[in-house]
Amino acid sequence: MKIKVGVLFGGWGEEREVSVKSGQFVVENLDRNKYEVREVLVNRIEDIIELKGEIDLAFIAFHGKIGEGGYVQAILDLLGIPYTSASPLPSQIGMNKWLFKRVLQSEGLTTVSDIVLDYVTKRILVNENGGYRQVLSRICLRQTVRLIAEKWSYPVFVKPADSGSSFGISKVKNESQLRPAVKEATKFSRQVIIEPSLEGKELTVTFVGKTVLPPILIIPHKGEFFDYASKYEEEGAEEICPAPIDSRLSRRLQRLTLKIKKVVGVETYGRVDFVYKPDEDVIYPLEINTVPGMTTTSLVPKAAAAFGWSNQRLLDEIIRLVLPEQNHTPEV
16 A cells, blocks of 8 residues: 655745745655655645645655744644654754754854844843853844954854745845844844854765765855855756765764754754864854755755665655655665
């Protein structure tokens, strides 16, 4: 009997377009000999609730806060429907870059220094020596400029804490660009992170269960950093897989990826983004993606191909993590 798989995609956030492309990729590459596939274009919560008793598994290709921030996962848990992404708490940690950093710091892992404008509690915090201290009990951009001048030199990055696909991220080259960058970031989050620009190699590593796929080196072409256009447009970036790095660094990345997977508590698959600074010989984790993109230009399928997996095999392996009793026929 075929497994009934509902592919969830769409939503109503800024990442809807990418989510639709991810959903189409999954639908097109699921093995019809094993799965009865149902396309679920999500426009309202009821579209998910109505799946109770209709599917055996939800394959989440639903990006953004609702789709990968723990909300959909909690609904599916209540409905008793297994799903392919991390459970609600790891999903929330993965979606919020600031929370992700704090969890890593609690385990003694190195993270990028930052300043946080927390519009929820109306305060400014600074990350120093692996911990945060409040420096101001109100949001003041004049004081933020002073803090940046004390800690770093320009350029700096301004990021929403909990937005994906690089929405709301700005590379700020001087003081005059800070205010509009913060304003842009607050369109997507009530917590804004300011970080120094790290000159180094952008690398990303995918894991599927305990299997770590080859690292990818990212060289953006469309923009000055790995922004939306670089991620999703054809030839937006050069993505070299396996990354042209020495075996020692590759092993370090793989070990650190599995460590982060364990610390955050991701049960299934995901992708961790890093910057490696050769002058310091330090690897900085930037974020973990618990529902990474699955489009024709996405990094996860590219890493899988370098590992020797077809798109079909990749999706099979992800589903097997959720339904281990599924019988797989090895590819020849």
